[in-house]
Amino acid sequence: xxxxxxxxxxxxxxxxxxxxxxxxxxxxxxxxxxxxxxxxxxxxxxxxxxxxxxxxxxxxxxxxxxxxxxxxxxxxxxxxxxxxxxxxxxxxxxxxxxxxxxxxxxxxxxxxxxxxxxxxxxxxxxxxxxxxxxxxxxxxxxxxxxxxxxxxxxxxxxxxxxxxxxxxxxxxxxxxxxxxxxxxxxxx
Amino acid sequence: xxxxxxxxxxxxxxxxxxxxxxxxxxxxxxxxxxxxxxxxxxxxxxxxxxxxxxxxxxxxxxxxxxxxxxxxxxxxxxxxxxxxxxxxxxxxxxxxxxxxx
Numbered sequence: 001x002x003x004x005x006x007x008x009x010x011x012x013x014x015x016x017x018x019x020x021x022x023x024x025x026x027x028x029x030x031x032x033x034x035x036x037x038x039x040x041x042x043x044x045x046x047x048x049x050x051x052x053x054x055x056x057x058x059x060x061x062x063x064x065x066x067x068x069x070x071x072x073x074x075x076x077x078x079x080x081x082x083x084x085x086x087x088x089x090x091x092x093x094x095x096x097x098x099x100x101x102x103x104x105x106x107x108x109x110x111x112x113x114x115x116x117x118x119x120x121x122x123x124x125x126x127x128x129x130x131x132x133x134x135x136x137x138x139x140x141x142x143x144x145x146x147x148x149x150x151x152x153x154x155x156x157x158x159x160x161x162x163x164x165x166x167x168x169x170x171x172x173x174x175x176x177x178x179x180x181x182x183x184x185x186x187x188x
Numbered sequence: 189x190x191x192x193x194x195x196x197x198x199x200x201x202x203x204x205x206x207x208x209x210x211x212x213x214x215x216x217x218x219x220x221x222x223x224x225x226x227x228x229x230x231x232x233x234x235x236x237x238x239x240x241x242x243x244x245x246x247x248x249x250x251x252x253x254x255x256x257x258x259x260x261x262x263x264x265x266x267x268x269x270x271x272x273x274x275x276x277x278x279x280x281x282x283x284x285x286x287x288x289x
Contacts (some may be wrong), residue, residue, distance in 0.1 A: 006256040016256070020264050031271040034228075039281035052215060059211050066246050067197060067204050074196035168246045175238040178211070179231035183218035 015162045019169045022135075026173050029131060030180055033124045037184075044121035045187045046114055051105060055182050058101045059174065062136075065094035066171045073164045076150065076157035084160065088147040091167065095140040102133050125181060132177055135170045142166065203245045210238050 004010055037043055047055075072087035106126070114122045146163045149155040214234050221227040244250040249257055 006253045006259070008252060008256065013256075016260060020260055023264055024267055027268045027271060031274065035274050035278040037278075038275065039278035041282060052218075056212075056215060060208060063204060063207050063211070066242070067200060070200055070246060071197050165247055168242060171246070172239050172242045175207075175211075175242065176232075176235050179214050179218075179235050180228070183214060183231060184224060184227055186218055188219075188222065 009158055011162050015165050029128050033128055036120050036124055040120055045185045047182055047186045054105050058098055059178055061094050061098045062171050062174055065091045066168050069164045069167045073161045076160040085151050092140055092143050095136055099136050128181055132173055139167050139170050203241055207238055210234050
């Protein structure tokens with residue numbers, strides 16, 4: 001049988017390829033946003049200090065979920081299933097908290113009149129953050145399914161690791177979304 | 189077994205705090221720097237530092253075979269940089285507008 005490329009399992013390599021393609025997708029969205037942002041005079045700056053505090057909490061929650069995911073991957077590798085599940089459920093809980101805070105942020109913006117059809121800011125903001133939120137929700141669902149199947153023994157620690165890779169990527173994308181979409185649009 | 193999984197959290201805790209620290213610096217600078225272009229450059233640089241840390245340590249790319257890194261990352265950076273050719277046109281677009289627009 002042919003050796004796996006780069007001495008990593010094919011599943012993990014496939015996830016890396018998916019991550020690269022997804023990174024380029026997000027890159028294209030952020031570049032398009034940047035183009036519109038620079039080319040539009042009097043750009044909307046809707047974020048007050050309350051929104052910034054919300055974003056700070058959201059970011060800390062997401063980075064913490066990456067740390068708990070590391071714990072889940074490591075515990076699964078050493079065969080400590082109970083500990084791996086505890087870390088996995090913590091990651092799922094943090095991911096859910098992030099999604100709730102995100103939706104709350106959207107709700108407040110919509111109440112202020114910023115919607116998908118209210119202008120260029122609304123269109124770009126909801127498209128980029130919506131795509132990211134979709135990734136978070138997909139990640140939470142994937143973690144739930146992988147966690148349940150791993151606890152039953154039908155999936156291996158390798159599956160947990162591959163899902164973890166995806167989860168860290170979601171965290172990584174957020175590190176670009178926050179400064180470009182939120183922090184450059186704070187009302188001074 | 190439990191000790192091993194506890195160690196990994198301890199091992200990556202400094203990376204975790206550095207990531208949170210970088211983010212808080214970003215928030216602080218976004219209130220301090222008034223010029224949007226300067227702010228974008230500084231924030232992008234800090235975001236790249238955070239992404240590099242996440243990629244190397246949280247995603248364990250530093251521990252993988254070097255060939256994987258060399259296959260995936262330079263190509264991605266090249267593609268992302270090539271997308272930037274449109275930026276100059278956005279500035280042109282801004283200056284094409286009349287004062288009333």
